[in-house]
Amino acid sequence: MSDSNTTHLTNPSTFILLGIPGLKAAHVWISIPFCAMYAIAVLGNFTILFIVKTEPSLHGPMYYFFCMLAVTDLVLSTTIFPKMLSIFWFNSREIDFSACLTQMYFIHSFSAMESGIFAAMALDRYVAICHPLRHSTILTNPMVAKIGLAMVLRCGMLALPYPFLARQWPYCRTNIIPQHLCLHMAVVNLACADIRISSYYGLFVQFSVMGLDVIFIVVSYIQILRAIFSLPTKDARIKTFGTCSSHLFVILAFYVPRFFTSLLHRFGQNVALNVHVLISSIYLFMPPMLNPIIYGVRTKQIWDRLLCLFIHEGS
Incomplete structure (x- = not known):
């Protein structure tokens, strides 16, 4: 299919994903850090799952939530990576309309799931x-x-209406998506119709999921910090705060890039499109890569078990 704009596409059979606009010649080089991030994410999250499964002392609520987060990260990164790699390595930019909507659903639902966890x-x-x-x-x-x-x-x-809203619009201007992902607004912006309902619904989901989650997390940590500062000794305060440190690190790694990207989309009109796309890609890949590293290093029980595995294998 040609890359040129097509008209009268009431229901396009395929979309064209451009990858990183303007950086086609560098796609292979750009793929290297993303391959490394994906490999670390898969290895790290499977390691977390294996350690929690095989160590009975880790069969508790906090570690079950670690496992939920690991599964979510694996699904989210695997939803994105194969098509991205096919674009970067093989210039395979076509994606079936239904496959695009399926990817859209998984990206938005599992991103929101991560926030809920x-x-x-x-x-x-x-x-x-x-x-x-x-x-x-x-x-x-x-x-x-x-x-x-x-x-x-x-x-x-909450993510289920995304593909249904995207499917109902007529696409009569172009079927070219100027990135390598089928995100909801990236797709519906191609429609030649009034898409305000899609935009409003997207804002509603952002507030009702991530907005409420952030409020709940902030309120929880206000209570936690009050309890920590009421402890009688400095050592007790440091030790208790240490049990929260890994959670705080992954929260910052998840929400801060999203906040920055949201500001960039709304106020960075002069920023090049390829910068927007690169930053969006990084914020989707960073948490799945960083979460197992942070929990592995900052959580003593997981770190000790991991060291025991390496020592046992080396002996």
């Missing part, structure tokens, strides 16, 4: 620090399973 982890830290004697009775295994199921249902249902 961070909120659930904040709840776990709040109960563990503010109500330690009740932690085992409040966050039981069935309760953790219910929280996980609620996150899946919430994000799965």
Whole structure:
């Protein structure tokens, strides 16, 4: 199919993903850091899953949430990476309309799911620090399973209208998406119709998922910090805060790039399109890569178990 604009595409059979606009000649080189990030994400998250599964002492709420996050990161990065690689390496830029909508659904639902898991982890830290004697009775295994199921249902249902909204619009201007992902607004912006309902729904989902999650996390950590500062000794305060440090690091790695990207999209009209696309790609790949590294290094139980595995293999 030609890269030129096409008209009268009431329902295009395929879209064309341009990759990084203006940097086609550098696609192979650009793919190298993304391949490294994906490899680290897969290795790190599978390592977290393996360690938690094989170590009975880690069968608790916090580590179950680690596993939920690892599975979410694996699905999210694997949803994005294969098509990105086919564009960068083989210039395979066509994507079926239905496949594009499927990728859109998985990207938005699992990104929102990751945010929900961070909120659930904040709840776990709040109960563990503010109500330690009740932690085992409040966050039981069935309760953790219910929280996980609620996150899946919430994000799965809220992301479901995205592909249906995108499918209903007539596409009569072009079928060229100026990036390598089928994000909701990137697709519906190609429609020759009033797409305000798609835009408003996207804002509603952002607020009702990530907005409310951020509010819940902030409120939880205000209570946590109050409890920490009320401890009698400095050593106790440092030790208790250390149990939250890995969670705070991954929260910052997840939300700060998204906040920066949101500001860039709204106020960075003079920024080149390829910069927008690169930054969007990085913020989708960074958390799946960083999360297992942060939890592996900052969580003593996981780090000790990982060292035992290496020592055992080396002996």
